[in-house]
Amino acid sequence: MSSITFATTAPVTRLRITARGRRVLAALVALPVAGAIAFAAMSGGSALASGQVTTGSTFTTVTVQPGDTLWSIAGEVAPQADPRDVVAEISKLNLIDGGVISVGQHLAVPAQYASAGR
Structure with missing residues (x-):
C-alpha cells in the first residue's frame, strides 16, 4: 500500500493598514466617544434648565415622645x-418609609404646619 502526502503550507499573510485606513479606523473609534461626550454635555444641565425655582425649606423640629405616631404629631x-x-x-421631609418612628x-x-402647635 502506498501513501501519498501533500506538503502544502498555507501562505502567511500579514494585515497591512495604510495611512488612510488608520485615519478611518481612528474616526470609527472616536465617533461613539465624541457622541457620548456630546450627549452627556447636553443632558447634564437639564435640572438647572427646567425653569423650576427652588427655595430653601424652612422647618422646625419635633421630638417624638412615647406613644406618638405620625398621625398624632400631624394632628398636634x-x-x-x-x-x-x-x-x-x-x-417626605424626614425620609420615613412605612411610617416607623x-x-x-x-x-x-x-x-407652614409647625406654627400652630407643639
Missing part, C-alpha cells in the same frame, strides 16, 4: 390641615 402641629397631607410632608427621634416639620 397642624390641627386645621388634613392630617394625611401633613403626615405625607413629614414623611422611634421615641427620641427628632422630626423636621414644615414651617
